[in-house]
Amino acid sequence: MTTVSRAWSRLTLPGKLIFTLIPLLAALTVGLLVALLLIGPFVWTFLTDNLPLVRFVIAATAVLLMSIPTAFIIIYMEMKIIAQMNLRIGPDRVGPYGSLLSVVHGLKVLVKEDFTPTGADTPVFTLAPVVVYLGAVMSLMVIPFAPGLFGQDFNIGLLYFFAVGGLSVVGLMMAGWSSYNKYSLLGGLRSAAQVISYEIPLTLSVVGLLMLAGTMSLNTIVLNQSGSILDWYIFRQPLGFLIFFIAATAEANRTPFDLTEADSEIVAGFATEYSGMRFGFFFFAEYVGVFIVSAMTVTLFLGGWNAPFDWPWPITVNPDPGSLGILLLILIGVVPVLSTLAFAAPFWLLRSNMPGWQALIIGFVISNLVAVAAVLGWAFISFDWVVGLLWFMLKTYAFVFTFVWMRGTLPRVRIDQLMGFAWKWLLPASLLNLFVTAGALIVLNR
Amino acid sequence: MSFIPGLGLAKGMALTLRRFFEPKVTIRYPEEAADVSPKFRGRLQLLYDEWGTLKCETCFQCAQACPIECIDMGGTDTKGRYHVHWGAPETYGERRDESALRRSGRPVPDEAYRHFEPIDLAAVDAILAKHDFDPKEMLGILGDVQEAYGHLPVAALKRISSSTGAWYATLYGTASSYRHLRFDPPVTAVAVCRCTGCLMSGAGRIQEALERSLGSRLGLAPARGQIRLEQLPGHIPGAPSPLVTVAGEPQSVTPAAVEKWAAGLAKRAAGRPQA
Numbered sequence: 001m002t003t004v005s006r007a008w009s010r011l012t013l014p015g016k017l018i019f020t021l022i023p024l025l026a027a028l029t030v031g032l033l034v035a036l037l038l039i040g041p042f043v044w045t046f047l048t049d050n051l052p053l054v055r056f057v058i059a060a061t062a063v064l065l066m067s068i069p070t071a072f073i074i075i076y077m078e079m080k081i082i083a084q085m086n087l088r089i090g091p092d093r094v095g096p097y098g099s100l101l102s103v104v105h106g107l108k109v110l111v112k113e114d115f116t117p118t119g120a121d122t123p124v125f126t127l128a129p130v131v132v133y134l135g136a137v138m139s140l141m142v143i144p145f146a147p148g149l150f151g152q153d154f155n156i157g158l159l160y161f162f163a164v165g166g167l168s169v170v171g172l173m174m175a176g177w178s179s180y181n182k183y184s185l186l187g188g189l190r191s192a193a194q195v196i197s198y199e200i201p202l203t204l205s206v207v208g209l210l211m212l213a214g215t216m217s218l219n220t221i222v223l224n225q226s227g228s229i230l231d232w233y234i235f236r237q238p239l240g241f242l243i244f245f246i247a248a249t250a251e252a253n254r255t256p257f258d259l260t261e262a263d264s265e266i267v268a269g270f271a272t273e274y275s276g277m278r279f280g281f282f283f284f285a286e287y288v289g290v291f292i293v294s295a296m297t298v299t300l301f302l303g304g305w306n307a308p309f310d311w312p313w314p315i316t317v318n319p320d321p322g323s324l325g326i327l328l329l330i331l332i333g334v335v336p337v338l339s340t341l342a343f344a345a346p347f348w349l350l351r352s353n354m355p356g357w358q359a360l361i362i363g364f365v366i367s368n369l370v371a372v373a374a375v376l377g378w379a380f381i382s383f384d385w386v387v388g389l390l391w392f393m394l395k396t397y398a399f400v401f402t403f404v405w406m407r408g409t410l411p412r413v414r415i416d417q418l419m420g421f422a423w424k425w426l427l428p429a430s431l432l433n434l435f436v437t438a439g440a441l442i443v444l445n446r
Numbered sequence: 447m448s449f450i451p452g453l454g455l456a457k458g459m460a461l462t463l464r465r466f467f468e469p470k471v472t473i474r475y476p477e478e479a480a481d482v483s484p485k486f487r488g489r490l491q492l493l494y495d496e497w498g499t500l501k502c503e504t505c506f507q508c509a510q511a512c513p514i515e516c517i518d519m520g521g522t523d524t525k526g527r528y529h530v531h532w533g534a535p536e537t538y539g540e541r542r543d544e545s546a547l548r549r550s551g552r553p554v555p556d557e558a559y560r561h562f563e564p565i566d567l568a569a570v571d572a573i574l575a576k577h578d579f580d581p582k583e584m585l586g587i588l589g590d591v592q593e594a595y596g597h598l599p600v601a602a603l604k605r606i607s608s609s610t611g612a613w614y615a616t617l618y619g620t621a622s623s624y625r626h627l628r629f630d631p632p633v634t635a636v637a638v639c640r641c642t643g644c645l646m647s648g649a650g651r652i653q654e655a656l657e658r659s660l661g662s663r664l665g666l667a668p669a670r671g672q673i674r675l676e677q678l679p680g681h682i683p684g685a686p687s688p689l690v691t692v693a694g695e696p697q698s699v700t701p702a703a704v705e706k707w708a709a710g711l712a713k714r715a716a717g718r719p720q721a
Binding site for chain 1: 455458459461462463465466468470471472474
């Protein structure tokens, strides 16, 4: 035993870590294998019997995991695009073109001190960011990203979306009230007033669309817009689109309706007393909200994952490599070499000072890129969900760009102008849209 | 409607979109550096001229102008006047290069600044009371003190500063901007002309007599008094010889009466309020 203790004391810290972890991992692996062997079949039958449950768990996990990188991307986009519009460059030191800056921001909020102010209602204070973030993330579950790529296909998916959007109001009020700070309370009340007064034009503006589509299921709405660009609902409900876009901007607390979180307003509104990761949750929830309203605009009015023209997919390319026989082996050996040489040749021939090995490296890299592009292209034309996802993301990020563009351009409205606009202009306009659509449907006997 | 609703929004957003594609004005330091002209004075350093002396004359204008009193300077100014140390002690420092000061032949100050001589402050208090301790009448106050004492003694400036609330540095800076205000005791310059005509008329004897009674030599700084003996550079046209001037005004002095005249001059100079 003393041999072991002597040897242990001669190890450095990394050595001690390794010598503890490796046996532990080995034991765990063996245990896992034994458990799999013993109970594996039961678990497998359970899973295959409850496939929808499995699907749900995977979908929820994917949605939670994807929301944070989406927030990072949108934060980076905002910083860069607003900077470029201000004739600045924006972040360009942290990572290539400054792309890691939002990741660093995320890490920064993790390491900040997380305190609860004295007098604050602790359980409510702690849960408020969770509720706000939930309100954002749960809406991602019903958005159809691609054919077959959605969380759940409710037949009341649109209603669910609006209901969950209302959940974030509860979170705002919880934050404003439990902070034990009159300015937070005021900010929270203003924010809640803004969100609930814009929810009415938001929901009314899509009722016309619901009458046209006949269903609240988002997947069906997207399917109704398949065909060509002229089938998209934006052409059949232009006023509805406009009202929805404006109301959604206000719902997401974006400029010009962002006085609840503007720097010059009541400190940080309802989030004044929050720091560290709790503030990080509010922060991320806002940017996920931007993604959600863009995605919803795209889903409802711009055809979701449909391409603007009738995409003849899936084009089934059925390569049958086996039929080549021995030629396949020869090709496997020859094609990489030939492609490397082929792509290297122009560089070596046309540049006199390029050494041969450098040209070969360039040729190898380019041939790899071409191969990857070919595989991606094959996936693109063969799998409809790849195409659909690509179009959906393109359209959604075009709208995110528009939101960021508006933030960089437009001045903020006052709270009274904001409320007046919602109740006196958007609400009557959405009712008008509703009546006109209903009248048209009656006249056209649909 | 003469206006199109939303047109303002559209024009604004079109402008920002155009700006999105325009070249950016950021200078990416340190890869790129901005062009500065050779005359640029934004450096945080004191400059030297080509002979090695500091260009800074401690005129205190920058310290006077600074609204947050963050500038301090040490050292004597060019006429050997009282050091001005003012501000937080950690900002003190002799910024004058001592060897440059020695090279210039000026007296090198010692570290502890010499204290000002105390004076009778009754006159200062009377003047301040007359001006109602108002710092806005500073120029009048300083002019009256100059009249009373012949110059602005440091003790008087300190009394003015503490009574009126104006900063000492401001007083110092203001006073050095005006030609009629002086910090050192006035020196009466008695000048003797040594041109051939005056020498034939007895300027040499006049000069010796003046040197004896005043106790100083021609051209030297006054030892203790306020009368400095100088040589006129040239005969003033139209003046009688021998020519003796007091503060530039020709006096009628004969070699016989020069002793009594010089004694009267010295006594009159000593009779002024002490400074």
